Amino acid sequence: MPKKNAPLELKPGMLLVSEPFLEDPSFHRSVVLLCEHSSSHSFGLVLNQRQEIVLDSYMDEKVMEDVPLYSGGPVDPTIMQFIHRRPDLIPDGIEIGEGIFWSGDFERAIELVVGGEIGFEEIKFFIGYSGWGAGQLDREVKSNAWMLHPAKAEYVFDEPTMNLWRKVLFDKGGDYRVLSTYPDDPNLN
Incomplete structure (x- = not known):
C-alpha cells in the first residue's frame, strides 16, 4: 500500500476507498461516503454500486420508474436513504461534507423528483447501508x-x-495513481 502523506481522520464527509483486492464482494472497488462515525459505530453509503432496479420497485408510484437506486451496502436492504445537494429545497438534511447533505424531508424529496424540480445529478437514493461496530472501521x-479521501460534491453527484x-x-x-490503474484481475497485470 502507498504511504499516506498526511493522516486523515475518520469523520462524516470522508470517502472510504477500498483497496484494489479487498476480498469482500460487497465492497469490491467501492467508494463509501461516511455519514456517521463515533466510538460506538460507523455508518456510510456505497456511492458506486448502482442497482438494476429502480425506485418504483420500492414505491407504489409508477412515476418513479426512472429513478435509479444504489446499494448503500450489505446491511438491511429494506432501509431507504438519500443524499442530495439541495438544502434550499429539501429541509432537515444533515450536511456531512461541503455541498453534500444526508437525509431530510423524504416526502418533499420525492415530490421534487416527481415534479422534475430536482435531477439525478442533485440527489441519489440508496437501499441498505454499510455499518461497522465500535472500533471496527478504525x-x-x-x-x-x-x-481515506475527503468527499467532494463532484465525486458524489x-x-x-x-x-x-x-x-x-x-x-x-x-502512488495512489498507480493503484488506480490496477486491473480487476491481477493476472492481467
Missing part, C-alpha cells in the same frame, strides 16, 4: 483495507459510478 483503516473508484485514487496522487 481497525480496517489501520489494516489498509480502506484509504457528477462522476460516473463506473469511474469513481479510479478517479478518487487518481486524484489522491502519488
Whole structure:
C-alpha cells in the first residue's frame, strides 16, 4: 500500500476507498461516503454500486420508474436513504461534507423528483447501508483495507459510478495513481 502523506481522520464527509483486492464482494472497488462515525459505530453509503432496479420497485408510484437506486451496502436492504445537494429545497438534511447533505424531508424529496424540480445529478437514493461496530472501521483503516479521501460534491453527484473508484485514487496522487490503474484481475497485470 502507498504511504499516506498526511493522516486523515475518520469523520462524516470522508470517502472510504477500498483497496484494489479487498476480498469482500460487497465492497469490491467501492467508494463509501461516511455519514456517521463515533466510538460506538460507523455508518456510510456505497456511492458506486448502482442497482438494476429502480425506485418504483420500492414505491407504489409508477412515476418513479426512472429513478435509479444504489446499494448503500450489505446491511438491511429494506432501509431507504438519500443524499442530495439541495438544502434550499429539501429541509432537515444533515450536511456531512461541503455541498453534500444526508437525509431530510423524504416526502418533499420525492415530490421534487416527481415534479422534475430536482435531477439525478442533485440527489441519489440508496437501499441498505454499510455499518461497522465500535472500533471496527478504525481497525480496517489501520489494516489498509480502506484509504481515506475527503468527499467532494463532484465525486458524489457528477462522476460516473463506473469511474469513481479510479478517479478518487487518481486524484489522491502519488502512488495512489498507480493503484488506480490496477486491473480487476491481477493476472492481467
